[in-house]
Amino acid sequence: QSVLTQPPSVSAAPGQKVTISCSGSSSNIGSNYVSWYQQFPGTAPKVLISDNNERPSGIPDRFSVSKTGTSATLGITGLQTGDEADYYCATWDSSLSAWVFGGGTKLTVL
Amino acid sequence: QLQLQESGPGLVKPSETLSLTCTVSGGSISSSSFYWGWIRQPPGKGLEWIGSIYYSGTTYYNPSLKSRVTTSIDTSKNQFSLKLSSVTAADMAVYYCARPHCSSSGCFWNYWGQGTLVTVSS
Numbered sequence: 001q002s003v004l005t006q007p008p009s010v011s012a013a014p015g016q017k018v019t020i021s022c023s024g025s026s027s028n029i030g031s032n033y034v035s036w037y038q039q040f041p042g043t044a045p046k047v048l049i050s051d052n053n054e055r056p057s058g059i060p061d062r063f064s065v066s067k068t069g070t071s072a073t074l075g076i077t078g079l080q081t082g083d084e085a086d087y088y089c090a091t092w093d094s095s096l097s098a099w100v101f102g103g104g105t106k107l108t109v110l
Numbered sequence: 111q112l113q114l115q116e117s118g119p120g121l122v123k124p125s126e127t128l129s130l131t132c133t134v135s136g137g138s139i140s141s142s143s144f145y146w147g148w149i150r151q152p153p154g155k156g157l158e159w160i161g162s163i164y165y166s167g168t169t170y171y172n173p174s175l176k177s178r179v180t181t182s183i184d185t186s187k188n189q190f191s192l193k194l195s196s197v198t199a200a201d202m203a204v205y206y207c208a209r210p211h212c213s214s215s216g217c218f219w220n221y222w223g224q225g226t227l228v229t230v231s232s
Contacts, residue, residue, distance in 0.1 A: 002156060033216020037157075044206055044222040045157065052215055088157055090219070098172050099147070099159035 003028060004089055004102035011108040012079050020074045020105045022089035028100055030070040032092045036063075039086045039104075048087075049074070081109050112137040114207050114223035121229050122201075128194040128228055132207030133187070140165055140185045145210070147219070148181065148192045150203040158203075163190055202230045 005023040012018040022034065035050035049055045049063050051072075064075045072089055089102040118130035132146070139146065148160040161171040163181040171179045180193040194201060204225040211220035 033218070035216075035218035037219070044225050045219070046222070047211075047218050047220050050216065050218045054213070054215065054218075056211075056220060090157070090159075092216070096173055097170055099149075099162070101157040101159065104156040 002103040003093060003096070003100035004091070006087075006089060006102035006105045008103070009106045009108065011110055013110050014079050014081060016079050017075065017077045018079060018107065019076075020087050020089075020107070022072045022074070022102050024070050024072075024091065024093075024100075026070055027095035028070075028091045028093040029067065029072050031094055034065070034067060034072040034089055034091045036065060036074045037088045037090065039088065045088060076107075079109050083107060084109050112209065112221045114209065114221055116205060116207050116223045116226040118226060118228070120227060121231060122197050123232050124198055124230055125196055128192070128197050128201060128205075128230075130192045130205055130207075130226065130228070131189050132191070132223060133189050134209075135188070139183060139188045139190060142166065144212070146183070146190045147208050147210070149206045149208055149219070151206070151225075152200075152203040155203075160192065160194070160205075197230050199230050201228070203228060 033051045036048045037045040038048050039045040062077045066073050087105045093100045113135045115133045122128045145162045145164040147162040163169045178195045183190045206225045207223045208219045209221040210217040
């Protein structure tokens with residue numbers, strides 16, 4: 001059971017928008033920086049974006065984030081088949097003194 | 111460009127100790143500005159943070175693994191290491207070494223090794 005809760009799967013059509021939620025608590029999302037990762041099968045995760053919409057170079061602005069209280073949301077617009085991957089949220093948990101990850105969400109672009 | 115590479119046995123027997131090393135290239139491990147970490151992923155499952163180590167030697171471990179985890183840094187080799195004792199089948203996973211990028215806002219895991227699969231079997 002992950003400390004951060006994500007839906008197991010989401011799907012949408014090419015060109016559409018999808019959102020992936022990440023729910024936590026006051027000791028993690030509620031008080032710390034959230035980051036999001038994309039992972040393709042057989043490869044290491046890659047950071048996509050974090051709070052304040054800080055993106056590493058090369059990450060398109062089709063990816064955005066928002067945060068309200070103890071929940072964070074990753075938004076992806078203009079969906080492409082190449083966006084099909086697993087997505088994870090992560091943050092530091094101040095009570096656990098530990099990094100925590102969501103269980104992951106599989107995105108299917110129909 | 112910073113690069114990380116995991117190495118170590120791909121097969122460990124139950125009850126024995128898993129030992130992995132992460133070799134860092136393209137940058138120095140001896141910086142107080144950064145810390146280094148281990149993250150694992152069981153087959154078909156999600157990511158789990160194992161622990162982090164600062165250059166100073168300060169460590170943070172996943173509470174669920176803390177009793178079995180040890181990490182260390184070897185500055186002469188620009189490497190850091192992970193030891194996980196008393197392994198069981200539940201420890202079978204792809205193990206990643208990683209380093210975060212940190213700013214005044216917080217940190218995110220920006221650099222990852224390619225990962226190494228460790229199988230636990232007799």
